[in-house]
Amino acid sequence: xxxxxxxxxxxxxxxxxxxxxxxxxxxxxxxxxxxxxxxxxxxxxxxxxxxxxxxxxxxxxxxxxxxxxxxxxxxxxxxxxxxxxxxxxxxxxxxxxxxxxxxxxxxxxxxxxxxxxxxxxxxxxxxxxxxxxxxxxxxxxxxxxxxxxxxxxxxxxxxxxxxxxxxxxxxxxxxxxxxxxxxxxxxxxxxxxxxxxxxxxxxxxxxxxxxxxxxxxxxxxxxxxxxxxxxxxxxxxxxxxxxxxxxxxxxxxxxxxxxxxxxxxxxxxxxxxxxxxxxxxxxxxxxxxxxxxxxxxxxxxxxxxxxxxxxxxxxxxxxxxxxxxxxxxxxxxxxxxxxxxxxxxxxxxxxxxxxxxxxxxxxxxxxxxxxxxxxxxxxxxxxxxxxxxxxxxxxxxxxxxxxxxxxxxxxxxxxxxxxxxxxxxxxxxxxxxxxxxxxxxxxxxxxxxxxxxxxxxxxxxxxxxxxxxxxxxxxxxxxxxxxxxxxxxxxxxxxxxxxxxxxxxxxxxxxxxxxxxxxxxxxxxxxxxxxxxxxxxxxxxxxxxxxxxxxxxxxxxxxxxxxxxxxxxxxxxxxxxxxxxxxxxxxxxxxxxxxxxxxxxxxxxxxxxxxxxxxxxxxxxxxxxxxxxxxxxxxxxxxxxxxxxxxxxxxxxxxxxx
Amino acid sequence: xxxxxxxxxxxxxxxxxxxxxxxxxxxxxxxxxxxxxxxxxxxxxxxxxxxxxxxxxxxxxxxxxxxxxxxxxxxxxxxxxxxxxxxxxxxxxxxxxxxxxxxxxxxxxxxxxxxxxxxxxxxxxxxxxxxxxxxxxxxxxxxxxxxxxxxxxxxxxxxxxxxxxxxxxxxxxxxxxxxxxxxxxxxxxxxxxxxxxxxxxxxxxxxxxxxxxxxxxxxxxxxxxxxxxxxxxxxxxxxxx
Numbered sequence: 001x002x003x004x005x006x007x008x009x010x011x012x013x014x015x016x017x018x019x020x021x022x023x024x025x026x027x028x029x030x031x032x033x034x035x036x037x038x039x040x041x042x043x044x045x046x047x048x049x050x051x052x053x054x055x056x057x058x059x060x061x062x063x064x065x066x067x068x069x070x071x072x073x074x075x076x077x078x079x080x081x082x083x084x085x086x087x088x089x090x091x092x093x094x095x096x097x098x099x100x101x102x103x104x105x106x107x108x109x110x111x112x113x114x115x116x117x118x119x120x121x122x123x124x125x126x127x128x129x130x131x132x133x134x135x136x137x138x139x140x141x142x143x144x145x146x147x148x149x150x151x152x153x154x155x156x157x158x159x160x161x162x163x164x165x166x167x168x169x170x171x172x173x174x175x176x177x178x179x180x181x182x183x184x185x186x187x188x189x190x191x192x193x194x195x196x197x198x199x200x201x202x203x204x205x206x207x208x209x210x211x212x213x214x215x216x217x218x219x220x221x222x223x224x225x226x227x228x229x230x231x232x233x234x235x236x237x238x239x240x241x242x243x244x245x246x247x248x249x250x251x252x253x254x255x256x257x258x259x260x261x262x263x264x265x266x267x268x269x270x271x272x273x274x275x276x277x278x279x280x281x282x283x284x285x286x287x288x289x290x291x292x293x294x295x296x297x298x299x300x301x302x303x304x305x306x307x308x309x310x311x312x313x314x315x316x317x318x319x320x321x322x323x324x325x326x327x328x329x330x331x332x333x334x335x336x337x338x339x340x341x342x343x344x345x346x347x348x349x350x351x352x353x354x355x356x357x358x359x360x361x362x363x364x365x366x367x368x369x370x371x372x373x374x375x376x377x378x379x380x381x382x383x384x385x386x387x388x389x390x391x392x393x394x395x396x397x398x399x400x401x402x403x404x405x406x407x408x409x410x411x412x413x414x415x416x417x418x419x420x421x422x423x424x425x426x427x428x429x430x431x432x433x434x435x436x437x438x439x440x441x442x443x444x445x446x447x448x449x450x451x452x453x454x455x456x457x458x459x460x461x462x463x464x465x466x467x468x469x470x471x472x473x474x475x476x477x478x479x480x481x482x483x484x485x486x487x488x489x490x491x492x493x494x495x496x497x498x499x500x501x502x503x504x505x506x507x508x509x510x511x512x513x514x515x516x517x518x519x520x521x522x523x524x525x526x527x528x529x530x531x532x533x534x535x536x537x538x539x540x541x542x543x544x545x546x547x548x549x550x551x552x553x554x555x556x557x558x559x560x561x562x563x564x565x566x567x568x569x570x571x572x573x574x575x576x577x578x579x580x581x582x583x584x585x586x587x588x589x590x591x592x593x594x595x596x597x598x599x600x601x602x603x604x605x606x607x608x609x610x611x612x613x614x615x616x617x618x619x620x621x622x623x624x625x626x627x628x629x630x631x632x633x634x635x636x637x638x639x640x641x642x643x644x645x646x647x648x649x650x651x652x653x654x655x656x657x658x
Numbered sequence: 659x660x661x662x663x664x665x666x667x668x669x670x671x672x673x674x675x676x677x678x679x680x681x682x683x684x685x686x687x688x689x690x691x692x693x694x695x696x697x698x699x700x701x702x703x704x705x706x707x708x709x710x711x712x713x714x715x716x717x718x719x720x721x722x723x724x725x726x727x728x729x730x731x732x733x734x735x736x737x738x739x740x741x742x743x744x745x746x747x748x749x750x751x752x753x754x755x756x757x758x759x760x761x762x763x764x765x766x767x768x769x770x771x772x773x774x775x776x777x778x779x780x781x782x783x784x785x786x787x788x789x790x791x792x793x794x795x796x797x798x799x800x801x802x803x804x805x806x807x808x809x810x811x812x813x814x815x816x817x818x819x820x821x822x823x824x825x826x827x828x829x830x831x832x833x834x835x836x837x838x839x840x841x842x843x844x845x846x847x848x849x850x851x852x853x854x855x856x857x858x859x860x861x862x863x864x865x866x867x868x869x870x871x872x873x874x875x876x877x878x879x880x881x882x883x884x885x886x887x888x889x890x891x892x893x894x895x896x897x898x899x
Contacts, residue, residue: 006683011874013686014728020691023683027695027758271698273684273691273758325698325756357701357715 001034002117005107008099016091020274021057024109027271028323030074030081031110037078037194045197047190049073049081050108050118050155052137054130055553057109060085061270062278064332065124065161068265069182079190082108084115086133087140089550095140106141115141119193121155122186123174125163128530129523129553131170134159135545138173145542147175147222152204156212158189165254165301166478166594169530169537171221176212178219179597180254180301181287183263185217210247219252219597226535226593236576238534238591253598254301256641260287261312264319271324280328280361281320285313285345289334290633290643291366292622293392293404294613295431297477298334301599303635305626306644310341310348314652317349327357336362337369338626340646346377348652354380367391367406372417386468387418390429394445398434401613403622408448412455419456425466426452432496433474433488433521436614442496445469446503450510468515469504471497473524477531479599481609483592486585487528490560493521522560526552528582529567534593537581540570600641602634667715670708670739673769674746675896676753680731684760689724695761696736703752706742722774723781726855729877732764733781735895737774767896777895778849780827780885783856785843788873791833794841797867798831807862811855818852822862825854828890846890849882 006023013019033039037046051070053060060066066083073081084106087095095104105114115121115137123134135145138157144150147157159167159177167177178185189212196208203210213220227239243250257263269281286307289299308316317329331345339345342362349360360378367389375387391406393399399406415426430445449469456465473493476485497518505511529537543566544552551557567578586592588607595603612620622631626645636642680687687695697717700707709715718739725731750766757763771777787794801807807823828846845856856877864871883895 010683014874018688019686019728020684020688023686025683025758025760027698027756029758271695271758273687273695273761275691275694279694322702325700325702327698327701357709 002113004112005104005114006112008101008104009107009112011099012091012094012104016094017088018274021085022087022091022109024083024112026061026273028268029110029270030070032074032080034080034111034113036080040077044078045194047079047120047193047197048118049079049120049122049186049190050084050113050115051081052084052086052115052121052123052134054123054125054133054137055086056088056551057085057272057274058276061272061274062276062282063124063126064266064282064284065126065182067270069122069124069186070270071265071268072183072263073186073190076187076190078194082110082113082118084108084137086130086137086551092136092140092550103140106137116143116154118155119197120158120189122158122160124182125159125161127553128163128169128527129558130163131530131541132545132549132552134170135173135542136550146172148172150175150205152201154205156193156205156208162297162301163531165297165597165599166531166533167219167221167597168226168535168593169533169541171535172538173541174221175209176218176220178217178255179252179599181257182255183257183265185255188215189218210245213248216249216253217255220248221535223248224596234590236574236580238593240591241593241596251596251598253639254600256600256639257287258306258641258644260284260306260308260644264308264312264316267316267319267323269320269324269326271326278330279326280330281317281324281326282330282332283313283316283320284308284332285336285339285342286333286645289338290625291335291338291404292609292624292631294402294481294609295392295434295474295477296334297480300480300601302334303600303633304641304643307339307646309646309648310345310650310652311648313345314348314352318352318655321358328359328361330361330363332363335364335366335369337365337374338624341648343374343377344647344651346374350377350380352652352655363388365389367411367414370414372421375418375423376421386425386427387415387423388427388429389414391448392429392431393434393441394430394443394448395441398437398441400621401436402434403609403613405621408451411448412451415452416455416459419465420459424460424462424464425468426456427468427470428452430469430471431474432471432500432518433493433524435482435485436616437488439496439499442500443503445471445500446507449504449514450507453510453513466513466515468517471500471516471518473519473521475524475528475531478592478594479601479606481606481613483532483606484586484588484590484610487525487582488521489579489583490521490525493524497521519555523552523555523558525578525582526558526560526563529563529578532593533581536571536574536576540567543570598638600633600635600638602632602638605633664711664713664715667709667711668741670718670741672740672743673737674740674744674749675735675737675767675769675774676763677765677896678734678736679762679764680725680729680734680760681762682730682760684758685730686728687761688727689721692724692761693719693721695757699753699756700738703749703756705738705749705752706740706744708739708741720774723778723849723882725879726857726877729856729879731879733879733881733883735774735778735882737769765896771898774895777884777898778882780846780848780892781882782880782892783845783847784878784880785845785856785860785875786834786840786878787843787860787871787875788840789871791831791838791841793869794843794863795831795833797863797869798829798843800866801859801863802826802829804866807866809858809861809865811858811861813852820852820854820858822854822858825850826859827885829859846885846892848885
């Protein structure tokens with residue numbers, strides 16, 4: 001059994017910032033015996049997972065995905081799962097300096113075991129900007145950086161999460177990647193590992209990976225060779241990605257969890273002692289989205305829509321607040337007001353917790369799905385703090401390009417209702433850099449914000465109306481209709497944002513009522529490189545990490561210059577560069593680096609949708625297949641899945657008082 | 659249109675005083691971390707808390723003299739105000755269940771007597787450190803002989819200079835471990851403004867003796883309460899009469 005590194009860490013902890021994040025022991029955390037499998041009937045092997053969210057504890061701990069898998073795995077008496085997070089540079093420096101026994105390795109916060117001692121090291125990537133943190137964790141753990149150099153003593157390094165739908169840039173660092181929902185597939189992987197260990201590890205590490213790969217749901221990059229076009233107009237593009245040994249499937253498919261009511265996790269949500277980014281309990285009310293917004297990778301890769309029933313939501317909320325003590329509950333999904341029984345859920349929960357301090361929130365509400373009855377239910381017990389809408393596109397034309405068909409009048413009507421019912425603050429999200437966008441499209445954001453304020457003042461009769469405009473740079477993502485799009489360069493992005501900001505500020509009547517939040521375009525360019533990169537980008541990531549790259553999702557740690565230099569060095573001799581990956585538009589015939597990874601979406605459907613997007617004469621509006629006929633995106637037949645939605649016709653009953 | 663006023667909350671009907679410990683790895687809990695955890699625990703334990711009035715009502719909890727982050731404690735105190743009368747033993751059991759192991763509720767009593775903060779005049783600390791007693795014991799003696807010992811500490815308001823000798827009521831160092839390779843210092847420290855912490859005293863000891871500490875000390879607050887100036891006994895603030 002590996003020894004706990006805690007005694008070695010303990011003398012260091014008083015000298016680093018927020019030491020509580022490294023000690024574990026959270027309410028509802030699980031500590032299991034290292035050999036828990038041996039006390040099961042038959043005395044079998046134990047399968048051990050180290051789960052990492054590759055960011056700081058304060059961001060990683062609230063992550064639903066990791067919490068769910070931690071719980072699902074630990075429920076099995078022969079599986080042990082512990083958590084690890086990225087350590088801040090102050091602790092990293094001291095771990096590397098080490099003590100009399102040498103450097104202190106990357107550890108889990110549960111039992112402070114070295115990550116290298118586990119069978120599987122699973123990382124969940126919500127964003128590509130966590131890649132350097134993975135390399136740092138591998139290095140601190142003493143695990144070889146490159147999969148090809150790992151030995152029997154190293155864990156299987158497994159990537160999951162949305163970014164894993166194109167794991168090619170990190171292909172050389174990971175042993176395997178999983179696409180899609182993790183709940184069932186982590187158990188399937190555990191079974192394969194257990195069987196292989198029970199048999200005495202026949203064929204070593206490679207055989208274990210082969211067994212995982214032949215399932216068709218697990219991508220093992222080393223079993224595929226990538227070739228590139230060496231001549232012709234497509235020079236530098238991927239020529240083909242082909243299995244390099246028999247029995248390995250040509251395509252790897254995503255995993256889809258059906259019947260979410262059967263998987264009501266997290267049931268024992270972790271309650272951190274340290275302050276984290278989300279101080280609330282969240283229930284995922286449905287998974288997937290079929291609204292068809294063309295920029296949205298989450299909406300494309302998580303299809304079809306699978307709802308949790310009203311009753312399960314009610315049970316999960318009650319269980320969650322009772323087991324955690326959180327008084328704020330978030331009802332999560334990609335577009336929460338679209339739940340078929342959202343009105344009944346809202347009223348039922350508001351009734352149940354009337355008179356208590358439990359407050360409900362509904363992140364991700366579409367303008368067209370918002371209604372005041374719903375908003376009133378959600379604010380019944382709390383304050384009317386603010387409402388957030390995401391029109392995404394500044395002009396009506398842009399919203400048509402992205403297939404988020406919210407008219408300006410709809411938006412104004414919605415905010416008018418909100419302001420007249422006592423809300424004082426509305427937050428609006430937009431993207432800049434969308435395909436075909438011009439300066440004029442972006443400047444219309446200012447007009448829209450001014451109209452919002454004018455309307456708010458008119459209907460409320462007050463002057464303290466506020467509107468916050470939040471803007472992000474658009475990054476084209478794999479498995480979306482915009483996967484072929486040219487990304488806007490960061491210079492133009494910044495210029496448009498500056499013009500917009502000045503336009504808003506210059507208007508004395510509205511300028512002070514409109515808040516403006518945006519980030520510069522440079523991190524978006526790097527995110528773009530990592531999102532649509534191929535295996536050659538691995539060298540760039542490694543170089544960026546070697547040059548000190550860590551916590552790239554944090555503006556105070558991100559360095560564009562470091563990444564730019566790393567891209568120059570890393571891509572030298574390949575004939576392609578940073579611009580080639582980012583600002584270049586792709587064509588129909590190009591083999592995309594992720595084409596062998598199957599999200600279920602029909603590539604021809606994506607292409608047709610892309611053409612509709614950029615065709616100014618197109619009148620196509622992709623509607624939602626939940627309430628209009630199927631438009632053949634391909635997911636359900638390809639994956640053998642179906643839409644699972646209500647209404648169930650049930651009501652939430654009042655809770656009996658104990 | 660006039661701004662709506664928040665509802666006034668009714669006054670509390672009962673107040674409880676609680677002694678709790680910070681132990682093991684959870685001694686790295688900061689005071690802010692603890693107060694968040696405790697607020698969740700009272701909700702989870704369904705303690706009928708009284709809430710403050712205002713736009714954003716908070717459960718009424720007052721903390722007194724929290725130990726610094728990283729030091730363990732057997733004697734931390736707080737007071738809660740309740741909207742309904744409760745059975746104290748039952749509340750204690752629920753709170754124990756609702757907090758993680760290492761943040762341990764030790765005693766719950768009805769509030770009586772003067773304000774809690776007035777009852778907490780001094781603390782007894784234990785400092786354990788892997789430095790040979792042969793080095794530390796003479797240093798402690800020199801510190802005690804000094805009239806005043808000025809040390810510096812970085813505070814939120816910048817680098818502050820203060821005397822760490824005056825608040826030390828009593829201090830004894832003795833050898834620990836079989837070979838005397840470690841030292842235990844028993845320290846009785848008066849609460850002052852600005853507050854002097856046991857690690858400040860340790861810095862002061864090193865300063866007067868020209869000692870460089872090679873190990874990180876483990877600080878534990880053993881008790882705090884009213885100080886008897888003659889006997890140097892600390893009396894239990896939950897049972898002060």
